Amino acid sequence: EVQLLASGGGLVQPGGSLRLSCAASGFTFGNYAMSWVRQAPGKGLEWVSTIVGSGGSTYYADSVKGRFTISRDNSKNTLHLEMHSLTAADTALYFCAKDLTIAAAPISDWGQGMLVTVSS
Amino acid sequence: ETMMTQSPATLSVSPGERVTLSCRASQSVSINLAWYQQKPGQVPRLLIYGASTRATGIPARFSGSGSGTDFTLTISSLQSEDFAVYYCQQYNNWPRGFTFGPGTKVDIK
Numbered sequence: 001e002v003q004l005l006a007s008g009g010g011l012v013q014p015g016g017s018l019r020l021s022c023a024a025s026g027f028t029f030g031n032y033a034m035s036w037v038r039q040a041p042g043k044g045l046e047w048v049s050t051i052v053g054s055g056g057s058t059y060y061a062d063s064v065k066g067r068f069t070i071s072r073d074n075s076k077n078t079l080h081l082e083m084h085s086l087t088a089a090d091t092a093l094y095f096c097a098k099d100l101t102i103a104a105a106p107i108s109d110w111g112q113g114m115l116v117t118v119s120s
Numbered sequence: 121e122t123m124m125t126q127s128p129a130t131l132s133v134s135p136g137e138r139v140t141l142s143c144r145a146s147q148s149v150s151i152n153l154a155w156y157q158q159k160p161g162q163v164p165r166l167l168i169y170g171a172s173t174r175a176t177g178i179p180a181r182f183s184g185s186g187s188g189t190d191f192t193l194t195i196s197s198l199q200s201e202d203f204a205v206y207y208c209q210q211y212n213n214w215p216r217g218f219t220f221g222p223g224t225k226v227d228i229k
Contacts, residue, residue, distance in 0.1 A: 035218075045156070045164065045207050045220040061217055062121060100169060104218065106154035106211055108175065110163035 002026040004111030006096045011117045016086050020114055022079040022096030030054070030074040033099035035107055036081050038092035038116075048094070049081065053102035063089075086118045122147050122213040124221035126206075132229040139195040141224045143208035148188045152212035155184055155193045158223075159204045167206075168193065195226075203228055 008020040020036070036048040049070040050059045058070050069082040079096055096111040123146040133139055143153065151171040156164040166175040168184035171191060181196040195202055208221040 037220075044205075044223045045158075045209075047209070047218045047220055050218065059217065095163065100166075104211060106166060106169040106209060107156075107164075108166050110165075112163060 002098060002109040004096045004098060004109065006094065006111050006114035009094065009114035009116045011119065012086055013120050014087055014118055016118070017082070017084045018086065018116060020081040020083070020094055020096075020116070022111060024077045024079065024096075024098065027098065029072075029077040031102055033102060033104050034070075034072060034079045035097045035099055035104075036070065036079075037095045037097055037107065037110075038090075039095070039113070040092040043092075046092070050099065050104045051079070052104060057104075059104060083116070086116075088118050090116060091118045092116060121217050122149060122210055122219055124208060124210055124219050126208060126221040126224045128224060129222070130225045130227065132227055133198050134229045135198055135200055137198050139198050139202075139226060141193040141195075141206055141226075143186075143191040143193070143221050145189045145191075145210055147213075149210040149212035151187050152210055153184075153186065153191050154209045154211065155182075156207045156209065157202075157204045158207065164207065198226070202226065 003025045005023045033052045035050040051070045071080045093113040097107040098109040099105045100108040153171045155168040158164040172184045205223045211218045
């Protein structure tokens with residue numbers, strides 16, 4: 001069974017930084033692309049970033065490009081999202097997600113989500 | 121960036137009815153289009169990928185069609201557990217992005 005357990009969320013001040021992590025289990029981690037998707041309270045889904053299985057290619061939404069960095073450690077089955085220069089617009093539930101294939105693809109499995117609140 | 125639109129925003133339906141949801145891309149995404157279902161308080165679930173391929177475990181009453189810019193999700197006979205928000209997502213426009221549509225809420229009439 002695929003399990004995706006996110007950690008690292010919480011309250012941060014505007015302009016601050018936060019690092020989300022996601023511990024994956026139940027599948028061969030390096031064989032799948034991984035993504036972060038967020039959902040602001042009461043709003044729709046917003047794709048944030050994707051990293052292919054090897055870690056060699058990364059993709060970002062325009063709204064986070066230059067501020068967020070996705071990375072993975074295939075030896076530890078862990079996905080990360082470094083977030084900097086946070087604003088209120090970044091307040092959301094952040095989902096760690098497993099893609100359907102090794103390359104960027106639709107999302108087949110979702111973690112429970114980690115709340116990030118940007119507020120003074 | 122490829123923009124995705126969905127219509128209608130909300131659909132009120134009775135159980136047993138046939139439901140058709142639309143998704144449109146601002147430029148061609150070929151068949152690189154997925155549909156997800158999200159119920160309140162739950163994570164999304166992949167229903168359809170490749171525009172028409174059902175994901176593992178998805179009932180046959182869900183079907184997808186379309187290519188290029190216009191796509192449809194059809195639920196042949198709506199069940200009580202199908203009341204939810206449905207999102208489409210394109211995954212053709214990389215490295216620029218894999219944008220979601222705004223969603224269609226299917227609620228009880």
